Amino acid sequence: MPKKECVGNECLIWMFTQMVRIREFEEAVKRAFIEHPGVIRGHTHLGDGAEASIVGALSTRNSTDVVMPSYRCHGYPIVLGTPMRNIMAEVFGRKDGLCKGFGGSMHLADPARYFPGTSGIIGQSIAHATGAALSAQVKKTGQIVYCFFGDGASKQGAFFESVNMAAVWKLPIVYVLENNQYQAYTHVGLEDANCIAGDPLSKKAEAFSIPGVTVDGTDPVKVSEAVGKAAERARAGEGPSLVESKFYRLSAHGNVITVPPLPTQFPEHEAIAVYGNKAEFQEWQKKDPIVQFRSRLVREVGLAEDDVKGIEQVARAEVADAVQFALASPYPDPQQAGNYVYA
Amino acid sequence: MAREMMYADAIAAAITEEMQRDPNVIFYGQNMGMTERDPMLKKFGKDRVRITPISETAETGIAIGAAMTGLRPIVELWMSEFMLVAFDQIINEAPRLRYMSGGQVKVPVVFKAGFGFAAGWAGQHSNCIYHTMMGIPGLKVALPSTPADAKGLMAAAIRDDNPVVYLHHYMLTLDKGEVPDGEYVIPFGVADIKRSGSDITLVATAWMVKKSLAAAERLAKEGISVEVIDPRTVAPLDVQTIVNSVKKTGHLVLVDQAPRHSSAAVIIAGEIAEQGFKHLKAPVRMITAMDTPVPFSEPLENFVLPDEHKIIQAVRSVLTGQPVSSALTA
Numbered sequence: 001m002p003k004k005e006c007v008g009n010e011c012l013i014w015m016f017t018q019m020v021r022i023r024e025f026e027e028a029v030k031r032a033f034i035e036h037p038g039v040i041r042g043h044t045h046l047g048d049g050a051e052a053s054i055v056g057a058l059s060t061r062n063s064t065d066v067v068m069p070s071y072r073c074h075g076y077p078i079v080l081g082t083p084m085r086n087i088m089a090e091v092f093g094r095k096d097g098l099c100k101g102f103g104g105s106m107h108l109a110d111p112a113r114y115f116p117g118t119s120g121i122i123g124q125s126i127a128h129a130t131g132a133a134l135s136a137q138v139k140k141t142g143q144i145v146y147c148f149f150g151d152g153a154s155k156q157g158a159f160f161e162s163v164n165m166a167a168v169w170k171l172p173i174v175y176v177l178e179n180n181q182y183q184a185y186t187h188v189g190l191e192d193a194n195c196i197a198g199d200p201l202s203k204k205a206e207a208f209s210i211p212g213v214t215v216d217g218t219d220p221v222k223v224s225e226a227v228g229k230a231a232e233r234a235r236a237g238e239g240p241s242l243v244e245s246k247f248y249r250l251s252a253h254g255n256v257i258t259v260p261p262l263p264t265q266f267p268e269h270e271a272i273a274v275y276g277n278k279a280e281f282q283e284w285q286k287k288d289p290i291v292q293f294r295s296r297l298v299r300e301v302g303l304a305e306d307d308v309k310g311i312e313q314v315a316r317a318e319v320a321d322a323v324q325f326a327l328a329s330p331y332p333d334p335q336q337a338g339n340y341v342y343a
Numbered sequence: 344m345a346r347e348m349m350y351a352d353a354i355a356a357a358i359t360e361e362m363q364r365d366p367n368v369i370f371y372g373q374n375m376g377m378t379e380r381d382p383m384l385k386k387f388g389k390d391r392v393r394i395t396p397i398s399e400t401a402e403t404g405i406a407i408g409a410a411m412t413g414l415r416p417i418v419e420l421w422m423s424e425f426m427l428v429a430f431d432q433i434i435n436e437a438p439r440l441r442y443m444s445g446g447q448v449k450v451p452v453v454f455k456a457g458f459g460f461a462a463g464w465a466g467q468h469s470n471c472i473y474h475t476m477m478g479i480p481g482l483k484v485a486l487p488s489t490p491a492d493a494k495g496l497m498a499a500a501i502r503d504d505n506p507v508v509y510l511h512h513y514m515l516t517l518d519k520g521e522v523p524d525g526e527y528v529i530p531f532g533v534a535d536i537k538r539s540g541s542d543i544t545l546v547a548t549a550w551m552v553k554k555s556l557a558a559a560e561r562l563a564k565e566g567i568s569v570e571v572i573d574p575r576t577v578a579p580l581d582v583q584t585i586v587n588s589v590k591k592t593g594h595l596v597l598v599d600q601a602p603r604h605s606s607a608a609v610i611i612a613g614e615i616a617e618q619g620f621k622h623l624k625a626p627v628r629m630i631t632a633m634d635t636p637v638p639f640s641e642p643l644e645n646f647v648l649p650d651e652h653k654i655i656q657a658v659r660s661v662l663t664g665q666p667v668s669s670a671l672t673a
Contacts, residue, residue, distance in 0.1 A: 066412065099445035109444035116411040117444050121431055127404020128436070129597035134405055135412035137391050138369060161401030168396070340446035341480045 006059040006224065011300050011328040015059060015220045016293055018313050019051035022075040023290050024315040025084060028252070028323055029074070029091060029105075033255055033265035036327065039092050040082035041183040043257065045072040046266075050178060051288035055079060056223025057146060057176050057245070060155060060231045064114060064141070068129035069121040071106035076148070080113045084322035085308070091132050094329035101332040102340060114143075122183075123156025127173070133173035133240075144172040144225075144234040151201060152183025155191065163240060167208040170239035174230040177201055177242060178217065180249035197259035202244035210240055217245030218289040246282035345491075348522040350515045353490040354455075357497035358417060360526070362387055365415065370502055371395055372402065372419025372455075399429035403454060407437050407506075410452040415501060423458035423472050423510055437506035438481025449504045453497075459550055459600050460513035461637075463650055469637035469644075473548075476508050477610065483507045483531055484578040488552035490520035492575055495529030501529065512549035532579035536588070540570035541587040542656055543594035546585055546611055548574060551598040551649060558654040567658060573661035577607045585620045587613065593624035596657050598649055603631045625664060628657045 006014065015325055026046040047054065054075045058067065068077050077087060083096060090097030091105045098108055109117035116132060119125040129147035136143040153159055153178050166173050179201050181188050194203045205212020211233065215226040223245055230241035244323045252273065253264055258264040267273050271281040298302040348356065362368045364384075372395035376384040383392045395402050399420065406416035420426055428434050437450050460469050477484050483505055487493040493511060500507040537552055538559050547555040552573045559569035570588050574581055589595050595615060597608035608629045615627060633647040660667045 007485075068408070096447070099443060099447065099670040102445040107443035111411070111447050112442070116408075117440050117448055119436055119440075121435060124400075124404060124436055127401050127432065128408030128411065130401065130403035131408020131410070131416075134369075134409045135414050138409075138414060139367075158404060159399045160394070161398035162405065164396060165398060165401050167391070167406060285405055290555040328628050340442045340444075341445075342483075343441060343449040343451075 011059065012221070012297060012301055013303065015312075016297055017054050017315070018079045018317045019220065019293065020054040020312055021084075021318065022051045022054065022078050023048055024319040025074060025078055025087070025322070026090070027255040028319045030251060030266050032323065032338050037263050039327070040105070040255070041093060042104055042106075043254045044091065046251045047072055047075040047080070049180060049248050049289065050075060052215070052218040052220040052293060053176070053223050053245040053247055054148070055179055056220035057148070057227040059220065059224045059287055060228040061146060062072045062143075062207055065143050066114045066116065066129070066132045066145045068116065068125055068132060068145060069118060070122065070125055070150060070153060071118055072150070073118045074105070077108055077110050077113065079114050080110065082115070085316055085325040088322040088326040089329045092329070093327040093331065094326055095332045096263070096325070096329040123153035123158040125149065126153060126156070127158045127162045130166050131172060132299055133166060133171035134169070136172050137169070144174065144231055146174055146176060147255060147313045148176045148178055148181060149183065151177065151179040151188050151192065154201060154204060162261045163210070163242065166240040167210050170237060172237070173233040173240045174227055174234055175240060175242045176227060177244045179244050179246045182249060182253065182270050184253045185274055187275065200244055202242055205242040210242060212242040212244070214246055217247035218287050218292060220289070220293060247289065250288065252283070339340070344524045345521040347508050347519050347523060348490045350490045350493050350511070350518045350520070350614065353494035354497050354511060355520050356522070357494045357501070359383070359386070359490075361455045361498055361501040362423050363387040367413060368415045369393070370417045370419065373421065375419055386498040391393060393572035397420070399425050399430055400432060403429040405435065406452045407432060407440070407450055411440065411448050415451045417453040417455055417501060420454055420456040422460070422468055422469055423456040423465055426454060426508075427472070433506075433508065434475070434479055434482070441482060441505075450506050451504045452506050453500045453509050454506070455509045455511070457513045457516070458510045461502065461644060462514070463639060463641065463644065464637070465639040469651055471599070471632070472605070473508070473510060473577055474601055474605040474607060474610070477580065477591065477607060481505065482578060483576060485509045485531065485576045487511060487575065488515065488537075488549040488573050490518065491522045491527070492529060492535070492573075494522050495527045496531075496575060498526070499531055500526045503531065503604050510549070514550045515553070518553070529575065529626050531576045532581050534574045534581035534584035536570065536584070537573050538569065538571040540592065542568045543570070543590055543596065543662060544588040544592045545569055545571045545598055545654065545658070546608070547571065547573065547598040548577065549600070549605060551600055554649065554651050555598050555654055558651045558658065561651070562655060562658055567662065574607070580611070580614070580652050582611070582614045582618060585615060586622070589615060589619040590622045593622055595619070595623065595627045596654065596661055597627065597629045599629065599631045600649060601632060602634045603629060603635070606631045625661050628661050630654055630657045637640065
């Protein structure tokens with residue numbers, strides 16, 4: 001349940017709760033590859049490490065604002081209130097899945113909760129999100145759009161074309177560039193001109209003469225402030241902004257791509273598996289957004305250790321229930337495969 | 344009542360009428376609505392009629408996102424080849440999103456472009472690329488051949504809740520024909536028998552319909568009765584009307600401006616091989632463009648494209664069982 005006025009300790013606790021829910025969900029998905037081998041097919045991408053960024057950004061959202069992320073999309077509908085049961089059942093390819101088993105992990109959609117859908121092709125959904133902002137402008141709904149995409153996507157033509165058009169048309173949209181520092185397996189330092197020049201990726205905003213800022217994406221409060229400012233600008237009809245939220249993906253890009261019947265599960269993070277840079281990975285593990293924010297709540301806000309544990313236990317129970325629900329849900333009737341091709 | 348109208352004007356009339364009918368219809372593209380004097384801009388305002396930069400991926404992708412959230416955009420892409428720049432959006436986004444969402448969203452968008460320009464536009468602006476698109480479940484493809492069809496199919500495309508690729512033929516732009524007054528919507532997937540005949544069936548789309556009708560007229564003087572069928576939409580494709588015609592005539596020539604293996608003809612031939620084989624008295628013949636890019640110089644261009652003469656030769660050959668004299672029409 002995103003908050004229009006996310007202020008004070010209540011807001012911080014709400015943020016932490018959502019972050020923990022996302023983390024517990026992603027860890028359960030990761031565990032499912034080991035505990036229930038073969039249950040998850042295809043390619044699954046986790047958002048652990050992105051929790052502060054996702055929740056901080058969505059803490060500035062009004063109840064009808066549109067949210068459009070990439071294929072790494074589990075976390076957003078969890079915050080929007082989509083039942084975890086249906087998300088997990090979709091990841092498992094079941095009848096009770098959010099998309100009835102037609103989409104899977106990469107293609108969650110819950111338009112009733114202002115989450116119209118996602119694309120598995122990197123960067124392409126940036127154009128779709130921009131189109132949702134065009135709808136809001138033409139129909140004068142007062143909505144804004146939160147468009148999330150990775151550092152890899154920021155090198156796609158769709159990014160440059162869409163942000164230019166959003167700036168020309170002053171569309172009500174916030175572009176959140178989630179710089180998790182790896183596009184699939186390639187480090188951002190090997191493929192981003194700004195990064196190589198020692199500049200933040202938010203410098204790309206200058207190409208469109210729009211505001212661009214870089215924020216610590218491991219701190220939900222800082223993300224909330226930066227995105228909130230961009231959201232205000234969008235609501236005021238002043239057009240788009242680019243917020244680079246810098247954090248670290250804590251799992252590998254996705255499960256290992258194997259050919260059946262070979263089993264698949266999550267490998268080591270690319271920093272270790274590809275680049276042999278364990279130090280980098282360990283450095284970022286210390287900045288784990290959940291661990292950081294948890295100790296801050298206890299230390300600064302005075303939240304009791306028991307209360308924190310309570311939040312964690314509730315989230316764990318919710319996720320465990322979702323896994324049981326998904327495992328129990330039947331597969332879709334194969335005869336349904338011809339449905340939904342045309343409206 | 345009907346009145347005479349140019350093909351291009353008929354398309355514009357359909358867009359104008361649908362925009363008047365439904366405030367959710369918007370229309371944008373490159374090099375349009377550039378000044379306050381633009382008639383569409385004057386009529387509908389700059390929220391609904393917009394100019395875009397040369398950004399096909401964003402133009403099509405933004406239309407998809409807008410369609411997912413309640414608008415019905417028409418994207419003016421001008422030339423079908425420009426869609427190739429944005430093929431991910433047209434092939435792998437628009438027609439997939441509804442299905443992947445388990446039917447939760449719809450994507451009512453029209454991608455409008457001209458095609459088949461046979462007037463010295465050389466290799467990259469003269470092509471017929473509908474074959475790929477007609478094989479994409481979730482996508483619909485309209486290819487109007489007359490002003491009336493141009494209007495009726497555009498109205499249907501705009502009202503359709505699915506992504507539609509609407510391809511109008513450049514060589515028909517100035518053609519005039521009777522167009523019914525008022526609301527005129529042609530349902531998709533319904534072929535039109537443009538000329539009735541009993542000896543042989545010609546199936547053709549867009550500009551090739553005109554050429555097939557001209558060939559049929561000349562063949563009639565030889566006593567050959569030709570039926571000309573225009574599928575009007577190649578996705579969905581009305582196979583039944585073609586099968587019914589072949590049942591009557593026993594002979595089939597497929598005329599298509601595209602190169603052989605990227606033609607609608609090759610797909611229709613496959614359907615008739617399965618569904619109409621027992622009615623055929625001779626093998627199906629495909630008259631398509633040669634398997635070359637489209638050349639620039641006029642005699643070269645004419646040489647590779649199907650024309651009236653090649654169609655007539657093919658009809659005679661199919662009916663007599665004699666080979667075609669020119670080996671180059673294959």
